[in-house]
Amino acid sequence: MKELLIEPQIDSFDTFAEFADEFSLGGKDLILTNEYIYDPIMKKEDLDCSYIFQENYGPGEPTDVMVDAILREINELDIKRVVAVGGGTIIDIAKILVLEGAENVDVLYDKKELAKSKELIIIPTTCGTGSEVTNISIINRTRKGTKMGLTSPAMFADYAVLIPEFLKTLPYYVFASSSIDALIHAVESYLSPICTDYTEMFSVEAMKGILSGYCRIAKTGENVRFADSKMYLKASNYAGIAFGNSGCAAVHAMSYALGAKYHVPHGESNYQFFTDVLRKYQEKKPEGKIKKLNNLIRRIADENGFSGAAGIEDGIEILEKLLAEVLTRKDMKDYGVTEADIPVFAASTVENQQRLLKNNYVPLTQEEIQEIYQARL
Ligand SMILES: [Fe+2]
The missing domain is CATH 1.20.1090.10 (Dehydroquinate synthase-like - alpha domain)
Structure with a gap:
């Protein structure tokens, strides 16, 4: 019987600036977040990262259409690491973005085995989902008319990072x-x-x-x-x-x-x-x-x-x-x-x-x- 599995390393910092410094965020990093989280906390750091604001790809919960549009955009970039900063929607999408051969959502759901091609760091900004330490992502597959969970050991984050500064604007x-x-x-x-x-x-x-x-x-x-x-x-x-x-x-x-x-x-x-x-x-x-x-x-x-x-x-x-x-x-x-x-x-x-x-x-x-x-x- 399995007693306990904790896959990601868990880190904590008081501020985003301390985290960015410790993890040397830079040109090969993609930060997936929302603009209302970026503006008050991340903007002033002026980091040389790529940014994706999820809301520009569709509202609400993650859908196949939203994730496919983000994949088309990031597959053009030279990215080694994905940093998810947000609530459940952001985290669920980020777990998909790091998978090998992620051309679109349907391809991934059809695969027998999934592998990771990029490092994943998850920073939760609400105090609920706990999704930073789980390996499931729930996507609304609008083309199939159903919500489905995708799960794989490859979808665990490498690091779950807790930064209380983000709760200030919640x-x-x-x-x-x-x-x-x-x-x-x-x-x-x-x-x-x-x-x-x-x-x-x-x-x-x-x-x-x-x-x-x-x-x-x-x-x-x-x-x-x-x-x-x-x-x-x-x-x-x-x-x-x-x-x-x-x-x-x-x-x-x-x-x-x-x-x-x-x-x-x-x-x-x-x-x-x-x-x-x-x-x-x-x-x-x-x-x-x-x-x-x-x-x-x-x-x-x-x-x-x-x-x-x-x-x-x-x-x-x-x-x-x-x-x-x-x-x-x-x-x-x-x-x-x-x-x-x-x-x-x-x-x-x-x-x-x-x-x-x-x-x-x-x-x-x-x-x-x-x-x-x-x-x-
Ligand atoms: Fe829940």
């Missing part, structure tokens, strides 16, 4: 939804049947970091997150290591149907089902790891003086109250979801998300999944 909503996503990575991998002693340490440390940070937000307001930037980056990285090894489960599985039809962003979509899935687990198998999770949440809330936890025994209820201090959870009908969507979502989750559902703490039937959707309407 809008509050992105901070909140991405860190909730990281917390869900930590919890789902903690409860996963393939959780190991090693990945559990990463899950627990991620939960302690994020939940204690949320207690400080509840106490003193949202701006306290800036003082905790380094902690959030590390916690989401720990959670990435944990789920990269032990997987995510029903929360992620259920969020895809909502996200795909109503274009709800990933973290927000996961937040919809997070505590309801935990409640269902607790109801079906109250003894076991969910009990340990419950105690852990209660202890963290107590130790960090979360006043909303006063008099509440149930850790999941405390978690719900704490999350509400960070981000308001909408109802599914606020996104336009109707009664008719509910059985369709449940069927699609069971049909398409077995990769995730197999990691559930306890198996959930289609009826139970439907009940959870129904309760969120």
